[in-house]
Amino acid sequence: MxxxxxxxxxxxxxxxxxxxxxxxxxxxxxxxxxxxxxxxxxxxxxxxxxxxxxxxxxxxxxxxxxxxxxxxxxxxxxxxxxxxxxxxxxxxxxxxxxxxxxxxxxxxxxxxxxLCPTMTSTLRLWNADYHTATGEQQNVTLADGSSIYMNAASALNQDYSSGQRRIELLAGEAEFKVSKDKSRPFVVVADNQEIKALGTDFVVKITSQGIKVSVVESAVQVSQPGQSSIEPVTVHTGEQLNIPEGQRPEPVAAINLSHASPWRSNRLIFESEPLSQVVEDINRHRPGHVFLSRPALGELRVSGVFNLDEIDSLLDAINKTLPVKSIALGERYVVLY
Structure with a gap:
């Protein structure tokens, strides 16, 4: 040779x-x-x-x-x-x-x-009552007049009964605008947490690190069934609750309401967000997959406002502003290292 x-x-x-x-x-x-x-x-x-x-x-x-x-x-x-x-x-x-x-x-x-879900999990998501694909968003109007705005790569099931309106968020993110019905509480279940609507407008997001609950209007009560040692937390307008996987809820923090569901305005907004979470959001909206080569890279912080129609500009910004490089594997797959 x-x-x-x-x-x-x-x-x-x-x-x-x-x-x-x-x-x-x-x-x-x-x-x-x-x-x-x-x-x-x-x-x-x-x-x-x-x-x-x-x-x-x-x-x-x-x-x-x-x-x-x-x-x-x-x-x-x-x-x-x-x-x-x-x-x-x-x-x-x-x-x-x-x-x-x-x-x-x-x-x-x-x-x-x-990281990829098992076949059983994948089938469960695709067999959900409502689901969206990568880059797809969907608006759902329920029988009681409540509305659900689903972000990309999300799935949920609906379970309405005479005594309760129950939604199970299986994956992804959704904003809920709830019609009032005092006889039937509206409850969203996500990652072993129950989010009970005390008002009309809130956002629930499942990530690999846990869940985030943001309130746009009125309030919600977040609890963990079966964990009597963890007190329910009430989250009000302009506040966000972060619950890390397998841990207690963090203190309630103020949030800019424009950051609650920016994807509905075709944007992604990050304010000192960990790169690991940014990559999750990119993968939710971009065909293919972006990988982090080392977990330590996920701790780097990203800030900025980006158009979902130009998602690759976010990858360009990461390359230019953070100490990372990238390898493109064709047009769909990118490795950050």
Whole structure:
């Protein structure tokens, strides 16, 4: 294999590994790879790291050439002094990336397996009474005249009875404008919390970190059934309650009402918001997926007002204002690292 003039040993190792797992490697290429490995211990180390990366992506289980034949090649390869490097180009894409970048992608692909919902959860969301897709919003008018404004990537179920109007928010975010009916309380259930309307207009948002309840008009009472040690919290107009996952509610905080549901005005507004939450909001509205390579990046703070029709401008702003870089995987997927 000729040296890769615009790359590195890691690039060459990845190129050889791709060839070895292509299912089309010729005997002559096998000998060339053995010779390349024999030339330098650094080649062996880079190839081993590339193999570990590939195994992390699950490819070697489908293409077992390396696992089955690498040991054989180690025995058969000639010494560096007698090695003959055959000028055979491996069958790989014209552009290669440094191993560190591909390891970054591998880490993010692993995140997908962790973060993406299970098939059961996905079916539950799509079988909900009401649901929205990525980038889609929906307005729902209920039988009692109450209105629900659903943000993108959201799902909920409705359960009305003679004694209660109950809504289960399964995922995402919604604003509720409630018609008065003293005989039937209006209750939203989200992430083991019950939000009882004491007025007419409030927003509930489920995130990976917990839930947020913002009141636009009047008040709501938030409680956690089965937790007698946690007192119900009343949230009034212009206030927000944040309840971290598995923790007690934080103190009620004032909120600018324009920040309660800016998506209804086709905007995203952030005021020192953690990057992890910003990425969640981007993924709610942007096709594909944006990944954070390291949890520590999620602690960076973002502020600004952005148009939902120009969501990629938010990614540009992140690149320009924060100590992060990005890798685009096609048009739909972006890795921040």
């Amino acid at each position: 000729p040296p890769n003039n615009d790359g590195s040993i890691e690039d060459e190792a990845l190129a050889w590994l791709i060839t070895a797992t292509s299912g089309e490697m010729t005997p002559q290429q096998e000998r060339s790879l053995a010779d390349w490995l024999a030339q330098n211990p650094a080649h062996q180390q880079a190839f081993a790291e590339a193999q570990a990366l590939w195994q992390g992506l699950g490819q070697l289980q489908e293409r077992p050439f390396v696992a089955d034949n690498l040991a054989k090649m180690e025995v058969e390869r000639v010494s560096p002094t007698n090695a003959t490097v055959h000028p055979i180009k491996p069958a790989y894409a014209k552009r290669t990336f440094p191993l560190s970048q591909l390891m970054l992608v591998a880490a993010c692909l692993a995140m997908v397996a962790v």
